[in-house]
Amino acid sequence: MNRKTMVLPAVAGLLAPLLAACGAGEESRAIVVGTTDQFVATEEAPAPLDPAYAYDTGTWNILRQTVQTLVHVPRGGGAPVPEAAETCGFSDRASESYRCVLRPGLTFADGTPVTAEDVKYSIDRVRKIKADNGAAALLSTVDTVETKGDREVVFHLNAPDATFPYKLSTPVAGILSKDKYAADELREGFEVDGSGPYTLKAERDGDRATRFVFSRNPRYKGDITPRNEKVELRAYADAGAMGTALESKDIDMMARSLSQEQIRDLTETPKAGIRVSEVPGLEIRYLGFNTKAPSVEEKAVRQAMAAVVDRGALVNRVYGPTAEPLYSLIPSSITGHSTPFYEEYGEGDADRAAAILRKAGVKTPVRLTLNYTTDHYGAETAQEFATLKNQLIASELFDVQVKGTSWSEFRPAQKRGDYAVYGLGWFPDYPDPDNYVAPFLDSDNFLGTPYVNKTVRDHLIPRSRRQADRNAATPDYRQIQKIVAQDVPVLPLWQGKQYVAARDDISGVEYALNTSSDLLLWELGRGTA
Template identity: 25%
Template sequence: MSQGSRTTRGALAAMGVLAAVSLALTGCSPSGTPAPSGSAAADGGKLVIGVTSDPDTLFPWKATQFQAVHVLENVYGTLTEFDKDLNVVPGLAESWEVSDDGLTVTFKLRSGVTFEDGSSFGSEDVKSSFDKIMDEATAAVSAASLASVTKVEAPDEHTVVLTLSAPDAALPANLAVLGTAILSSDDTEQALNTEPNGTGPFSFKDRVASQSLTLVKNENYWGDGPKLDSIEFRVIPDESSIVAAMQSGNVQFAVFDDPLVAKTAAGGNITVSNTPQLSYHALQLNARKGALTDVNVRLAIQCAIDRQQVLDTAALGEGEVTGPITSPAFKSDPSARPCPDRDLDKAKEYLAKAGKSDGVTVHAIVSQGEYATSVNEAQNVKSQLAEAGINLDIEVLESGAYVDRWIAADFEAAIALNGGRPDPDGMYGRYFTSTGNLNKVAGYSSPELDKLFAEGKATSDPAARKAIYDKVSLELENNAAWIWMFTSYTYTATTSSVQGFTPMANGSLQYLRTTTVK
């Protein structure tokens, strides 16, 4: 599409997901599309959400911090979306078709969609966005989601054609995440970090650093418009203080990680609902640094940790021990690992094989402020490892500093809560393949994993994909790439005035668009 066919900002200023496999094979018909704009109820009202940290970025392609993602997923749009059950449904693309050989995917885009600044959305923006996400210089966190794409074409204003190197069953689900959000081709990272400009249900209004960020209703949103007039994400340093703010009526909504805080919040004017999450708590090990380059040291750490004890200590037992893959259709068996139960004798045997019978020190980073159980997890893991002669030297960092260190892979180990996805390729293809854009962070890859991930994307049969990702899980566990510990819940707290919000297993707050405040 030529620039001339597009309404520019200057002119306007002058004028004043779990079904990824089947969808990849059959495409998606327009019948599943949301209703056009104009049908939303004009409920109005302002919602104040308590959060413990300020977003560390406003640029969607680099957002990994949960607080940043929660804000930006309400501002930006993606070609596909997840519904409440994590099925993949139309987003900015109203339909798509996959060629018989699986190597071409053609998207039909919605017409009449505009960005927040009033400029029109079209195929030029999709092509520009995907080309930039795939450009290594952009350092987009979801670049691997487009790893199979060899060419992006925009034959007309409302059509985008992706040419693939191989069939990609995971592609529809991978295009539903914030990291593949569609940006205006006119925008830059520098501009968007100051003033976001998306096609989502809410628009950016203002931000007071370390205090608050406010979104307002996007009156021109293409789907059912949001019912709220505005949302304020108010920064309150800890979850207990957020509870106090809710009890005093200053905050109406919060999502807690700490089950103890959730229990104290419930009652009176506050209702708390818990939602099992795809996100997982792990001790990430960088197999390219220090003593962790020896697989025997990593296996010693794996055998020295009682995962249920970490869960019981840090999260009151509310959750379950997990293996690497939490996606429901591909879930790992947590007993399929070298030490499914804690085995200190085995841990010491592995240390002896590594020539570390006298003990070893591993340096670990942990975030304070991004999620509530992090420091308690770190302290419990440290205590357990000490019994095996492993000293976990913990460095506690504020959320932004932690993310910076994490993205730079500037750590030997990291206590982490990572977001899960409905498709395992989206979860781990970017981490554990040798060409994955976050492989530096993962600290581990192998030719076998490269082969398995390629097979998983190219295979359409669900049972065959499950068998492939079972092998992926075993490869990760047998080499103790990371130490997967447990999955837990999020606790959505709302005052009685709040109605219509639907929590999701991927932690998304996208249903703020259906929320009302009496």
Template identity: 25%
Template sequence: MRKHVIIRRLAASVIAMGTLLSAAACGSGGGSGASNVAQDLVVARSLETTDMMPETAYSNGDIWAVQQVFESLTKNKADASGIEPGLATKWTKAADGLSWTFTLRKGVKFSNGQEVTAKDVKWSLDFAREPREDKPWQFLLDNITGVDIVDDSTIKVDLKQPWAPLPSDLAIFASAIMPANFGGKTEQEFRNNPIGTGPYQLDSWKKGDSIKFKKNVNYWDKGKPKLNTLTFKYVPDANTRKQMVQSGQAHVDEFPTAVSVEALKKTKGVSVQSFPSTSLIWVNLNNRKKPLNDIHVRKAMSYAVDKAAIVKAVYYGTAEEANTMLSKNLMGYDKSIKSEYSMDKAKDEMAKSSSPSGFSVTIQVQSGDPEKSQIAQILQNSWKKLGIDVKLQTLDSTTIYSNRKKGDFDIAMFEMTNDVSDPDEWMHYMFASDASVNSGYANSTVDDLIAKAASDDNVDNRKKMYAQVQQILAEEAPEIPLVYKPGLFVVRDGVENFKVTTLGQYDLTQTHLTR
């Protein structure tokens, strides 16, 4: 019954989107060379948007929607090589490293027409750094002791200790600038109708189906965006997303399966676009649970993973084997870390473990994601040779992310992309003892290295410390890195300047339609 309901719901969604795009074709809007083309872009997305509050947004389905509405003091460069001005035009560090001063951009307004002031910035950063269980990114601002208003266009951020990643950390969506006191709304009212300084503002939101944005006419960067509306349509099934773009019911398919890419490259009316990415597909092991808390068990499982086979069978060569748990496109990545596939070594580790005869575990797999399903089956077959009985449990993405936050899982697979150019976020989020991935892994040496690296301005020193962290993780296998993926998207002809940054953010300020 549930399967039939889902099919009917998907069919209804496809019909609705077809109607939407057919109607759009008759409209008009801005955009270079497109005066008679409605500037209404529809993106078929693999993840649902469930939260539009910057500080509590958790999955990429939330984050990449939040980034259309909100902006921060600093901005990530498109290639993830550093930061550039955002709502602040410049910043300086005090000689002792214990404070930073930011000069605010003049003439910026919120989507409701209200001018952005230093008061809004202070309130936003104070709210973001206020500890709360539902704020997974608050740890990035832990070193801030206070935010002071110097004058109407200047603020000063005080720190407990020197903190090299601060300007980068302030580029994260969770440090977004909001109107003070939610612009007179309650927090819940603001969640349902957020107010930001980004290129778009919320138009409508159908939970479990789609979220639609419209152009922010008060956007400070004049002439942008080119689009009138932007719709993120939640379509968890990869094949349905592909069909929607091929038939013209959506303009962009987020994350086509690798098996479909070659065929789509030869399909008229669409193109496959690839962007550099920090994406890592990895296996999340719950280190709190027996026998996954046994290093020998984890190392056995790691040795038994044939990553080359996964790249070939699942990704058709579009991905590459991951040797560490840090993205290859981030500062500090250590290419010298070894990743070895050896069933002999895997069996030796199992023999040393607390469960030499094997055990049973469950892998949680996202529904509608054939690639992760394939990987799960490969892992199931590989680990079976070690006496490990693996059961596959298919769940929707929202439930899987919720279970991860609660620690309610044995094994799951996720895709990680960094949100800022500095690797400190990745290190804290993934590997610190209180890491948000909730794997239960704890290593005081790793904690110390991460903390020391963040307080050191010397890039070479930081790289050495991050290399040490990667080596420890390779030896203890608290998680298993699988593959590094580029950002792949199927885009209909007539969509111009569609861009996705190396950090995964949709940069749709200059995107427009010509047909």
């Protein structure tokens, strides 16, 4: 891998002081946004920004600005609407054939025409590469992709899938040029070429990208209207450093992720020139299990953990008002939500846990290591896992150690099955109950879990996808949630709220982060909206 630092061409020309010196107006300065997301290209994962590999919120937020999709979820949510496409829709009642017609005159940022063949190439490429990060699973219902002329593309599905338009709105379905992306291998590094609203230049330090500069793409044609000419995204090691940058006016906004302490301080003691806003969020956190690992292979061990954990105490101690307990994979604001973990195990019930282990003949204390990532979900993660450890040890049923690892090492190790118990978060790809179920339980899932429940995988998930009226799928999702609570392949912990903080001369902040934690940089402007 080329580990040299990439230098931005004429990067000084992007800096606000020089722009001002050249006579540019206040509104032309780049809007600078801070993030605690980390962007690392390692030998094990060298292609973090390839749509065939990328499958986390941070990298998707880079791709959403630069790589166009046929459809996208509009401001405020709702059903996907055409983006690169002029029209899209199911051409049959069974939701098995989806047809799109591209906008006329569509080009990549370099001027090369975008055709239906590029769409087919991009989708087929993801499915062929089938990277182990799990992104290809979103396209699992695609059977074949057909083109008709330069502008029409038809997706023939192998099963009814009413959620397919949402999947097409995600970066895994981003439209790529076969001249820039090989058909059978990932594109390494931090370069991205697409037809989206911005072009991208990345600055890196060794294997880590530290800054992304998005410049408005003059050739862009689509449904989005950028309210700025340039946005810069800077990566910070932690929320404290990002907050200091906001106070010193080095950045204009910080979104992912503010610490609980920052949210409290900015809310209770507002600082001049800075405002903090709560925006709707659908993030969940959970413990995952390698159900073939000796320490947790016995279902009773996982059930006992579900009984011991006190979510209310955990949230109150670590996250306060920024989170709430979660008793299912599907959060409370999503259709089909239920609370089977509470009904099955109660809250912090060591006696119930002891009875479960005793009935299964499991010797106590059960020795466990809880693994978490130190640099991906915010500053409170270490305290969260210390609290979980204390709860489990206090029951006298478990002997627990905690181990923290950087994300660049943690995620590959988790996928390999190195961890028996691990903590992860989930930000939905699209706001539908399917996206809180299939990524954990379907084939080729995000977790790479050995757990398989044929009733869920072969019957309930496919049946739920046949329902164009998503409310009609609620009985299937409630049955899935009950099965998950009984088998405990994952243990839901809490669902979170989202907050952003920005200088008071930045407009569009309330639209720049949606419920799925998608960062929509084109919504930001400088001055009064």
